[in-house]
Amino acid sequence: MTEQTIGQQSIQFQNAVSILSGAAIVGKKEGEGPLGDAFDMIGDDPMFGTNSWEEAESTLQKEAVGLAIAKAGLQKWQIRMIYAGDLLAQSVASSFGIADLQIPVYGLYGACSTMGEALSLGSMAVAGGYAQYVLSVTSSHFGSAEKEFRFPLGYGNQRPLSATWTVTGSGACVLGREGGKAHIAGLTTGKIVDYGLKDSQNMGACMAPAACDTIYQNFMDFNRMPEDYDKIITGDLGQVGQKILWDLLMEKGYDIRGQHMDCGIEIFDPETQDTHSGGSGCGCAASVFAAYILPKIEAGEWKRILFVPTGALMSKVSFNEGQNVPGIAHAVIVENAEKGGE
Amino acid sequence: MTEQTIGQQSIQFQNAVSILSGAAIVGKKEGEGPLGDAFDMIGDDPMFGTNSWEEAESTLQKEAVGLAIAKAGLQKWQIRMIYAGDLLAQSVASSFGIADLQIPVYGLYGACSTMGEALSLGSMAVAGGYAQYVLSVTSSHFGSAEKEFRFPLGYGNQRPLSATWTVTGSGACVLGREGGKAHIAGLTTGKIVDYGLKDSQNMGACMAPAACDTIYQNFMDFNRMPEDYDKIITGDLGQVGQKILWDLLMEKGYDIRGQHMDCGIEIFDPETQDTHSGGSGCGCAASVFAAYILPKIEAGEWKRILFVPTGALMSKVSFNEGQNVPGIAHAVIVENAEKGGE
Numbered sequence: 016m017t018e019q020t021i022g023q024q025s026i027q028f029q030n031a032v033s034i035l036s037g038a039a040i041v042g043k044k045e046g047e048g049p050l051g052d053a054f055d056m057i058g059d060d061p062m063f064g065t066n067s068w069e070e071a072e073s074t075l076q077k078e079a080v081g082l083a084i085a086k087a088g089l090q091k092w093q094i095r096m097i098y099a100g101d102l103l104a105q106s107v108a109s110s111f112g113i114a115d116l117q118i119p120v121y122g123l124y125g126a127c128s129t130m131g132e133a134l135s136l137g138s139m140a141v142a143g144g145y146a147q148y149v150l151s152v153t154s155s156h157f158g159s160a161e162k163e164f165r166f167p168l169g170y171g172n173q174r175p176l177s178a179t180w181t182v183t184g185s186g187a188c189v190l191g192r193e194g195g196k197a198h199i200a201g202l203t204t205g206k207i208v209d210y211g212l213k214d215s216q217n218m219g220a221c222m223a224p225a226a227c228d229t230i231y232q233n234f235m236d237f238n239r240m241p242e243d244y245d246k247i248i249t250g251d252l253g254q255v256g257q258k259i260l261w262d263l264l265m266e267k268g269y270d271i272r273g274q275h276m277d278c279g280i281e282i283f284d285p286e287t288q289d290t291h292s293g294g295s296g297c298g299c300a301a302s303v304f305a306a307y308i309l310p311k312i313e314a315g316e317w318k319r320i321l322f323v324p325t326g327a328l329m330s331k332v333s334f335n336e337g338q339n340v341p342g343i344a345h346a347v348i349v350e351n352a353e354k355g356g357e
Numbered sequence: 358m359t360e361q362t363i364g365q366q367s368i369q370f371q372n373a374v375s376i377l378s379g380a381a382i383v384g385k386k387e388g389e390g391p392l393g394d395a396f397d398m399i400g401d402d403p404m405f406g407t408n409s410w411e412e413a414e415s416t417l418q419k420e421a422v423g424l425a426i427a428k429a430g431l432q433k434w435q436i437r438m439i440y441a442g443d444l445l446a447q448s449v450a451s452s453f454g455i456a457d458l459q460i461p462v463y464g465l466y467g468a469c470s471t472m473g474e475a476l477s478l479g480s481m482a483v484a485g486g487y488a489q490y491v492l493s494v495t496s497s498h499f500g501s502a503e504k505e506f507r508f509p510l511g512y513g514n515q516r517p518l519s520a521t522w523t524v525t526g527s528g529a530c531v532l533g534r535e536g537g538k539a540h541i542a543g544l545t546t547g548k549i550v551d552y553g554l555k556d557s558q559n560m561g562a563c564m565a566p567a568a569c570d571t572i573y574q575n576f577m578d579f580n581r582m583p584e585d586y587d588k589i590i591t592g593d594l595g596q597v598g599q600k601i602l603w604d605l606l607m608e609k610g611y612d613i614r615g616q617h618m619d620c621g622i623e624i625f626d627p628e629t630q631d632t633h634s635g636g637s638g639c640g641c642a643a644s645v646f647a648a649y650i651l652p653k654i655e656a657g658e659w660k661r662i663l664f665v666p667t668g669a670l671m672s673k674v675s676f677n678e679g680q681n682v683p684g685i686a687h688a689v690i691v692e693n694a695e696k697g698g699e
Contacts, residue, residue, distance in 0.1 A: 017486050018486050019485065019486040019487055020437070020486070020487060020488065020489075024437075024461050026487050066678075067678050069674060069675065069678060070678075095362070095366075096546055100466070102447075103672065103674070104446030104447065104505075104672040104673065104674065105444070105446065105466065105468065105670070105671065105672035105675075106466045106670075107670070107671070107672045107674065107675045107680075110549060110670040110675075110683060110685075111670075111675065111680060111683075113549065114549035114551055114670075114683055117548050117549075118548065119366050119546035119547060119548050120546075120547070120548065120549055120685065121465070121467070121474055121477075121478060121546065122465065122466040122467050122474070122670075122685075123463070123464065123465060123466065124442070124447065124448045124464040124465065124466045125463070125464050126447065132463055132464070135463075136463060136478060139481065139482060139485055139487055140481060140485075142485065143361065143481055143482075143484065143485030143486070143487070144359050144360050144361040144362070144485070145361055145362060145368050145481055145485070146362065147362075162674075163446075163674075204438055204461035204462075204463065205461060205462070206459050206460065206461050206462065207452060207455065207456040207459075207462055209456055328447070328448075328449070328452040328453075328464075329447065329449070329452075330445065330446040330447035330449045331446065332411060332445070332446065332449065332504075332505075333411065333447075333449045333452075333453065336408075336409050336411060336412075338449075338453060341452060341453075341456055343452075343462065343464075
């Protein structure tokens with residue numbers, strides 16, 4: 016057995032894990048946003064031809080998985096395990112989305128950080144010698160998430176400016192032992208961080224402390240500075256959470272403003288799409304990673320990035336019982352296969 | 358990198374992973390059952406000193422984790438990662454139960470199969486060189502589960518005979534690289550298996566096909582017969598699911614009646630405790646494993662067992678929308694450290 020740990024909370028792979036493909040499918044609103052051209056598929060119908068939002072979300076996962084496998088030039092039987100998750104109670108979008116594939120499955124829940132968790136556990140499986148190929152996938156859907164966490168859509172309640180808009184989308188990546196132009200070189204597993212915040216309409220603020228904790232720990236464990244990354248990319252902090260993250264890291268002596276990017280801020284146009292603080296959801300970080308971030312790393316435009324999906328750990332029940340909304344963030348180091356070490 | 362796969366869906370560790378400790382805490386009814394003497398702690402108060410069933414369940418996890426770490430002779434900072442899950446929407450029992458520990462966490466959802474998933478991913482992390490020590494924990498609570506999946510307790514509805522009784526309990530295990538009298542030698546990752554059943558009050562029937570699929574695949578991948586295991590132990594099929602599992606495996610040519618045991622059948626006394634088909638829940642398999650199964654392996658009474666927690670993948674929403682209830686089962690091979698290879 017080879018030691019693959021570094022620092023307190025991180026893993027540095029002896030052999031970096033290849034990202035062989037990424038695929039993303041999104042809804043109409045996301046397709047009309049600034050990243051619209053990057054996505055593999057855009058659905059005009061919010062129900063994606065099904066009878067419910069939950070089935071629609073399952074369809075998103077199924078399509079993203081199928082596309083990712085095809086783009087990697089593989090057949091589904093070659094995928095040894097899927098690491099999958101979503102935001103719905105009991106993760107039903109994943110269970111019903113990927114059942115037909117008949118591939119062994121590990122179900123995950125990390126709220127909107129789940130793509131970080133799925134890439135972490137998936138790459139650990141490949142680097143540990145447990146699989147030639149695995150697949151990581153997450154999804155979210157505006158309709159299913161509003162119903163799960165907030166108000167019935169027909170109620171038409173007014174959303175505060177700190178609220179984010181759940182992305183309708185799914186992103187999937189195939190990981191393997193060799194090949195590919197992008198590598199997962201290491202990761203930092205997140206802790207649950209609770210600053211006592213209780214406002215589920217301001218998830219950016221709830222998640223920013225967790226993002227700070229994981230990014231800071233990544234700097235410590237790998238002995239790096241913000242400049243060692245071309246980009247430090249959080250999942251869905253939005254405008255509100257971004258500022259808090261900057262302030263928190265500044266207090267610890269790190270200025271990441273030059274490197275920081277947030278998938279939730281990138282996916283919608285604040286001028287024309289009125290999503291308040293930005294986009295959110297498991298599908299936000301996953302679809303932006305597969306469609307926009309991964310190609311830039313593959314092309315060598317970015318040599319090394321830190322991808323840090325962020326999640327708010329809560330449910331309708333915990334919220335109604337007056338519990339806090341703690342956050343969690345899992346960081347994945349992704350490098351260009353040739354230029355990553357430069 | 359060393360190849361650690363075997364067959365189609367299984368992993369055979371080059372270095373078996375040690376189970377250093379197991380701890381279980383349960384509620385009053387479970388404490389009055391046939392395994393009552395085996396549990397580390399029995400709580401008389403169903404609220405465990407808190408204000409809600411959800412907080413009570415979180416307390417169960419916290420106590421079980423603390424006990425397991427202490428029994429392993431470790432401090433909490435030595436645990437590099439926790440693999441945790443429960444049955445509640447957005448896994449809030451875990452999130453709030455283990456946040457205070459400040460240990461990196463991977464949240465899991467596999468319904469009642471989650472302890473199989475937690476032991477699988479935890480042992481993969483240890484054997485892959487990603488951690489010296491990890492911890493696997495799951496929980497369930499009768500009150501929180503009834504509220505989540507069925508009817509308000511005050512409604513007093515009549516339960517069909519095929520229904521199971523959610524166990525109030527939590528089980529936790531510390532895994533490590535060496536030491537301990539029990540080893541995880543390998544595992545078989547489950548697929549989602551859907552026979553088209555829709556009755557959430559008969560989860561045993563919904564899960565039995567998945568248990569059959571995983572056990573059969575384990576026999577194929579390791580080229581084993583039922584007799585190669587002292588016990589084949591499912592999670593919570595109950596009386597109804599057990600018969601279906603026996604029949605399904607018999608159709609494939611395997612008679613496991615001599616080896617089969619089900620945690621849900623063992624934990625309650627059918628004569629005096631009236632739980633209909635038996636016990637169920639994430640906490641059922643986990644607490645029975647930690648309190649009853651693990652000591653028998655450590656003592657050498659059982660040399661090798663197959664532990665197969667079973668889960669029913671559904672939510673209130675998927676059920677109300679008329680979806681099926683598919684199942685999943687994850688198998689873990691646990692051996693006595695000295696006699697396991699005999």
